[in-house]
Amino acid sequence: MKSLENHFLIAMPSMDDPFFKRSVAYICEHNDDGAMGLVLTHPINVTVGELLDQIDIDNDKSNSASGQAVLAGGPVKVDRGFVLHSPKRGFTSSQALSSELMITTSKDVLETLTRDDAPEAFIITLGYAGWSKGQLEQELLDNAWLVVEADANLIFNTPVEERWEKAVKMLGIDVAQLSLQAGHA
Template sequence: MQNYQNHFLVAMPSMDDPRFKRSVTYICEHNEHGAMGIVINHPLDVKVADLLKQLDIEFNTDSPAAHAYVCSGGPVQHDRGFVLHTAKDGYSSSMHLTDDLMVTTSKDILIDLTTDKAPEKFILALGFAGWEQGQLEQEMADNAWLMIPADNGIIFDLSHAEKWQSATAKIGIQTWQLTNEAGHA
């Protein structure tokens, strides 16, 4: 079994599911049971400050982080928050994804997001994308996704609108070059 963990799933142009159209999904986990990822480029009409206010968490209104958009991380458990962030230990429910990337699901990170205790870079997402055993592999065979190695620069340093095209450009492909046909040599 090929392991897609720490890779991006880039939606092919033919993807018509609005939840994944032109999406870039970071794969957090992939094993014999299935896969879990977070869509990193579908912003909601909700800012971090709006979410913190709704949760009665005090925040610094002057912090740029307060004005960042929350992403729709995927269609599963869209009422649950996931913070994809540069490595910073100390939260009660975090998972190291790489040496310099983590995902945290505990509320304690939300308290820090607009303070100097926050991770250097982060994306806050509601929900995640999930695939049952064999489902992602079948979608890959059906040419629904392009798989490329993940890049923290794409995750954190680009606008949401730039991520889809930048992800394919990373491997020397422009999105107009992608076709709906799967090829087998």
């Protein structure tokens, strides 16, 4: 199977796991050892400004980024933060995921988020979603997920509560047409 890096996993309506129900996950890494992604659809009751306060990083509460919700990125290592951001030079630890997206766990990006030198767009997640070797491939065979190429516009410019439906529409599918039954030709 080809790598699903820089793709969205869109939960099928039949997904009953409360964490992944109606979720969209961005796949950061996918190889023979498994996959790692960030769920983009579950805000938690913490803002960027509050999170920065908790980790003793000065921030400007008057900046709109300060009020942005932090997301639950997945059930694994929920004490670890990830910043998915638009490309910006000067952050030594940010890794390019595509021409439109970079990821980091480094403090240097966090320090800029409510300043003028911040990346143009970003989201913060706590935790990540992980799949062991072959697990994601099996879930795809089990009809748990739809797959579409990632779009930074959905990540940065679509309200959280609209991301699942918009991701489904990227496939050219009406949500009402999705079947709960798995079928394999």
